Amino acid sequence: MRREKLLIADDDKNIQFAFRKAFESKNIDVVSADNGNEVLRIIGIEKPNVIFMDVAMPGKNGLDVLEELNERKVEIPVIIITGFGTMNTAIKAVQLGAYDYIVKPLDIDQIYFVAERALEMVRLRNKIDNLNIELSRKTSKDEIIGNHPKIQKVYKLIGAVVNTSNTTNILITGESGTGKELVAKAIHKNSKNSERPFIALNCSVFPDSLLESELFGYEKGAFTDAKEKRIGKFELADDGTIFLDEIGDMPLNLQKKLLRVFQEREFYRLGGNNLIKLKARFIAATNKDLEKSIKNKEFRQDLFYRVNVFPIEIPPLRERGEDISLLLHHFIQKYSKNLGKKIDLIHPEVIKFINEYKFPGNVRELENFVEHAFIVSKDNVLRLSDFPIKENRTTDSNYFNFSSLILEEARGQFNNMFEKKFINELMNASKGKVKVAADIAKVDRRTIHRLIKKHNLITREFKV
Numbered sequence: 001m002r003r004e005k006l007l008i009a010d011d012d013k014n015i016q017f018a019f020r021k022a023f024e025s026k027n028i029d030v031v032s033a034d035n036g037n038e039v040l041r042i043i044g045i046e047k048p049n050v051i052f053m054d055v056a057m058p059g060k061n062g063l064d065v066l067e068e069l070n071e072r073k074v075e076i077p078v079i080i081i082t083g084f085g086t087m088n089t090a091i092k093a094v095q096l097g098a099y100d101y102i103v104k105p106l107d108i109d110q111i112y113f114v115a116e117r118a119l120e121m122v123r124l125r126n127k128i129d130n131l132n133i134e135l136s137r138k139t140s141k142d143e144i145i146g147n148h149p150k151i152q153k154v155y156k157l158i159g160a161v162v163n164t165s166n167t168t169n170i171l172i173t174g175e176s177g178t179g180k181e182l183v184a185k186a187i188h189k190n191s192k193n194s195e196r197p198f199i200a201l202n203c204s205v206f207p208d209s210l211l212e213s214e215l216f217g218y219e220k221g222a223f224t225d226a227k228e229k230r231i232g233k234f235e236l237a238d239d240g241t242i243f244l245d246e247i248g249d250m251p252l253n254l255q256k257k258l259l260r261v262f263q264e265r266e267f268y269r270l271g272g273n274n275l276i277k278l279k280a281r282f283i284a285a286t287n288k289d290l291e292k293s294i295k296n297k298e299f300r301q302d303l304f305y306r307v308n309v310f311p312i313e314i315p316p317l318r319e320r321g322e323d324i325s326l327l328l329h330h331f332i333q334k335y336s337k338n339l340g341k342k343i344d345l346i347h348p349e350v351i352k353f354i355n356e357y358k359f360p361g362n363v364r365e366l367e368n369f370v371e372h373a374f375i376v377s378k379d380n381v382l383r384l385s386d387f388p389i390k391e392n393r394t395t396d397s398n399y400f401n402f403s404s405l406i407l408e409e410a411r412g413q414f415n416n417m418f419e420k421k422f423i424n425e426l427m428n429a430s431k432g433k434v435k436v437a438a439d440i441a442k443v444d445r446r447t448i449h450r451l452i453k454k455h456n457l458i459t460r461e462f463k464v
Contacts, residue, residue, distance in 0.1 A: 004119055007048035009033040009065070010081065011057050015106070019052065022108055023115075036060025040068060043076065050099075050118045052111070054081045055089065063089075066096045077118040081106070088143060090152060091190055094159025103147065144182050145330045148320035154183065157312050162190045164310075166239060166281040169262065171307045173286060174314030177364030180285040181245060183312060187283060188241040196240030199233045199280070204249035212254055213270055222271025234267055237280035247307065248288035248299060255300045262306040282307070317362040324354050327363060331370035332382070339374050349384040349456055383456075423451040432462030 006028050008019040016032040023030050031046045033039045035058045039051070055062040062080055069078065077099035082089050093101045099118050102110055144151065161170060170187065172180045181200065188198045206214060217232025233242060244250075250258065261267045265278045284307045293299035317324065328350075332343050359365050373386035426448075430436035434452070438445045452459065 003027060003029050004050075004122075005029045005031060005046060005048045006115065007031050007033060007039070007042060007046065007051045007053075009036070009039045009051060009053040009057065009062070011035060011054070015054075018106075019111075022111065026112075028115075028119075034058070036062065036065040039065050043069075043074060048076060049122050050115055051076055051078045052081060052115075053078055055093075056083065063092055063096060066093070066098060070097045077121060079114055079118065090155035091159045091162075091186070094156060095162070095190065103152065144179060144186060145327050146320055146323040147326065148315070148323045150315040151320055151323065154312060154314060157310075158183065158186050158190065161310050161312075162187055163192070166193070166279065167265065169282045169284070169307055169309040170312065171284050171286075171310070172312045172314065173290075175316045175362055176287045177362030178314040178316055179363050180287075180314060181243065183314060184241070184243045184283045184285065188243075188281075191241075191281075193240050193281075197237050197280075198241045198243065199237040200243040200245060201233050202245045204246040208251045208254060211250070212257070215254075215258075216267055216270055217272075218270035219272045222269070226271065229269075232269065234261065234278055234280065235269075235276060239279035240281070242280045242282055244282070244284045246286055246288075247284040248286035248290055248293055252298070252300065255303050259300060259303045259306060262303070317359045317366065321355070324359070324366065325351070327366055328354055328370065331367050335371055335374040341374055341377070342380055343374070343377070343382050344380040345382070347381060347383045347456065350382055350387070353384055353387070353389075419451060420455045423448075423455055423457065427452070427457060427459065427462040430462070432459040434459065 004027075006019065006023055008016055008030060009032070010016060011034045019032070020030045031042060031048065033042050037059050039053065040060075042048075043051070053062045053065060057065075060068075062082075066078055066080065069076070078097070080089075080093040080098045080101035081104065082093075082101060083104045090101060099121075100114050102114065144154070146152075161168065170184075172183050174180055184200070185198060188194060201211075201214060203211060213230065213232065215233050217230050217235055218226050220226055220229045261278060262282065266275050267278060268275060288299075290299050290304050290308075294301045294304060317327075328346075332346075336342055354366070361368070369387050369389075372388045373382055377383070377386045426437045426441055430440060434445050434448050438448045441448070451457075
């Protein structure tokens, strides 16, 4: 019986060696390729059962090779290896037929798990449904940013659902500010109907009667103010996407009418007799716990089951700590371009703050912080004083998690907060004059200079 064979495609010889050592005890032969052209040549000769392939290789990169394998209809599971798991890389890898993708640094247990799962699929002769959608090459201003495994899972779900029919309803859940509309747009833009309309409507901002007419449209004379026919959002979406944000706030009477639209995929304009077929995909989003809303009789259970066909949950920013610095730099680049202002240096105090603050407003709050800081910043340095931070935030239990600190660490942080607040108020009172501040505090000037330096204050900013 032919031994199973694995191909590792990576120009790093150390990684090739590590794969050979890792799988020799598994009775799996390992062959290697240094670049994309070698992969295309070797597969016909060696006939591997599974391929691990790096994205960054000389000549043709991993995604180019994966695309050519698809064109050749080569049905070998390919696991893409990437050093930087962006949303576009993840979605594109899945769309081009990748069995899975993993992010460096490589974990041997994860490699074993993914390899065994792929080989089991080969043994059972199950074929993967290739997500063979042409990914738009345009740079998207709405790209989701993040490398954390929880956001990587979201990328995978997007890649999995974009090739389904428009009748597959999607429910996106997550706290306010996590980027639910960005996920909806990513699904739309990477679907086969990406050139069709994306129509978004926030269910919480319209009165009941107006929300109904916005969705369904109306005929002339349907009600007193209906002077002429109006096309509703369902109809405007055509065979694109209708995105209903904050669906948990939709009134119950309208939920019943929406349920029928979901069930029958058809509707009437208000005051109309002509049945209109619904062709768009439904994507709904909410920051509410809909199952709790069902118990409170605020949301229909039957509508929930219709909406929740393909759920996608977006993690809050506080659960993706490693992404915060990445997002900070992304927003700095964004507002450098938008506002025409260059930032060359981020003060260490800013980094410390964003890594300790819990961001209850999630990604939106972080973006607002950066935009505000750009507007008020007087030079090319981003300082914590430029951020719209209320004084009580720094003493909020949400800012420092003292339960995880030993006593001396907690005492040190409280002392640091006290010193900073004290020296700020002291410099305000003395209008930035060190001698006056020392007299008020009844200490020598060296103490004031030490506190100014420690807390990175600029005395001229206090001189009014």
